[in-house]
Amino acid sequence: MIGSSVVVRTRSWIVLCLGLLTVGTPAAFAGDCPGHPDALGTSRTLVVDPREHPRIGTMQYRETLPLKDHEVVLTFDDGPLPKYSNQILKMLDDECIKATFFIIGGQAKANPEGVRKLVAAGHTVGTHSMNHPLTFDRMPIEKAEAEINGGIEWTSAAMTDPSRQLAPFFRIPGLMRADGVENYLISRGIQVWSADFPADDWRHVSSDRVYQLAIQRLEAKGKGILLLHDIQARTVAALPKIIRDLKARGYRIVHVVPATAELPATPTTPVEWLLHPPTETVPIARWPAVPNFVFTQTRTLPAPSLADLNAQAGHQPLLPRKTMAQANVAATLPVPGRDLFAIPEGSIEVLLSTTLSRRAATRMAMAAETPRAARGKAGKLHGSRSAHAAHGAPKHAAQAGSTAPKTTSPKTASPKSAAAHPTRVASLKKRAQ
Numbered sequence: 001m002i003g004s005s006v007v008v009r010t011r012s013w014i015v016l017c018l019g020l021l022t023v024g025t026p027a028a029f030a031g032d033c034p035g036h037p038d039a040l041g042t043s044r045t046l047v048v049d050p051r052e053h054p055r056i057g058t059m060q061y062r063e064t065l066p067l068k069d070h071e072v073v074l075t076f077d078d079g080p081l082p083k084y085s086n087q088i089l090k091m092l093d094d095e096c097i098k099a100t101f102f103i104i105g106g107q108a109k110a111n112p113e114g115v116r117k118l119v120a121a122g123h124t125v126g127t128h129s130m131n132h133p134l135t136f137d138r139m140p141i142e143k144a145e146a147e148i149n150g151g152i153e154w155t156s157a158a159m160t161d162p163s164r165q166l167a168p169f170f171r172i173p174g175l176m177r178a179d180g181v182e183n184y185l186i187s188r189g190i191q192v193w194s195a196d197f198p199a200d201d202w203r204h205v206s207s208d209r210v211y212q213l214a215i216q217r218l219e220a221k222g223k224g225i226l227l228l229h230d231i232q233a234r235t236v237a238a239l240p241k242i243i244r245d246l247k248a249r250g251y252r253i254v255h256v257v258p259a260t261a262e263l264p265a266t267p268t269t270p271v272e273w274l275l276h277p278p279t280e281t282v283p284i285a286r287w288p289a290v291p292n293f294v295f296t297q298t299r300t301l302p303a304p305s306l307a308d309l310n311a312q313a314g315h316q317p318l319l320p321r322k323t324m325a326q327a328n329v330a331a332t333l334p335v336p337g338r339d340l341f342a343i344p345e346g347s348i349e350v351l352l353s354t355t356l357s358r359r360a361a362t363r364m365a366m367a368a369e370t371p372r373a374a375r376g377k378a379g380k381l382h383g384s385r386s387a388h389a390a391h392g393a394p395k396h397a398a399q400a401g402s403t404a405p406k407t408t409s410p411k412t413a414s415p416k417s418a419a420a421h422p423t424r425v426a427s428l429k430k431r432a433q
């Protein structure tokens with residue numbers, strides 16, 4: 001036990017000394033982790049200038065960190081909380097991983113030693129407001145400014161040299177962004193950090209689920225900023241598996257630090273700040289507007305019904321509305337009786353002219369002039385058609401209704417059309433010749 005504590009203490013000093021020596025060119029390398037040959041390590045340090053890229057994280061913004069494929073930035077919010085933060089710190093230390101922590105002022109006030117440990121271990125430390133209100137999107141700007149400044153004040157108070165140790169990085173609690181809040185932060189040269197994907201570790205889910213979500217969402221994007229919390233037991237339980245899987249899948253950790261007068265930003269091109277830059281074959285006319293972030297709960301949201309869509313009278317409905325006729329026809333029309341389909345005497349020719357070929361219609365019309373023959377043939381047709389119509393009555397209720405004698409449709413056997421039939425028969429005869 002004594003021997004091991006000496007080793008741990010010695011390594012802590014080595015880490016601390018390395019941290020001090022590498023302030024100008026901070027870097028740790030995978031495979032260069034004393035005592036942990038299989039460590040994931042930190043592959044490179046990315047120096048960013050908040051003024052050049054004031055908002056990052058594709059969960060909300062157009063730009064994100066200029067990472068290469070399979071590069072990951074780990075971020076932890078809401079600490080420090082000794083019970084869990086110290087375990088997270090130890091795991092990262094054992095793997096020689098450098099991460100970014102977003103500190104709550106209230107936590108720093110209660111546990112300043114926790115902030116000093118992060119600084120000593122060489123992690124990047126930004127802030128996350130004083131009290132973590134989830135109302136940044138609607139609170140008065142004066143209150144938002146007080147929240148931002150309180151967090152910075154108490155996190156700085158825990159540091160020996162905040163001008164060098166506190167990064168001008170801020171993550172809005174709950175990612176509840178607002179233009180005024182962002183503008184205030186940017187005016188102070190503070191970079192607004194969203195993320196590229198969370199692992200839902202603030203929810204009541206298992207640590208296995210946190211691990212699965214972290215890997216699945218990373219795999220979906222191929223690189224990016226992972227949002228975690230160092231105050232959750234499930235995150236403590238999930239982190240070793242996440243780290244092992246990152247290593248197995250060939251991911252590399254990137255440590256992000258702010259540019260200073262002595263430390264210029266890593267040279268990048270604008271297109272590298274887009275997660276999936278446009279290519280020549282995929283033209284992008286414009287980027288979609290970024291909505292306010294809402295935690296993804298799509299699984300619990302019911303699909304909107306047609307009625308919901310149509311309820312918004314001020315907007316064009318997405319689906320066609322039912323017309324009054326469509327809406328009422330089934331409800332108001334009775335099932336037609338059999339006699340409804342009886343065709344009045346004299347209208348048979350008009351009917352035939354629309355359903356038979358011209359030649360056949362003419363033949364039938366001419367035959368109709370001979371009462372006996374007409375009665376026989378028309379009677380047959382009449383019976384056959386009535387049976388068919390009766391059979392299909394429910395399905396064709398609306399159509400059948402239009403043939404009812406009481407309707408006034410000009411195409412049906414109304415008194416008007418019946419009166420007109422001699423003219424039509426005559427013209428049919430003429431054309432048939």
Ligand SMILES: [Zn+2]
Nearest residue numbers: 077078173174
């Ligand atoms: Zn938070």
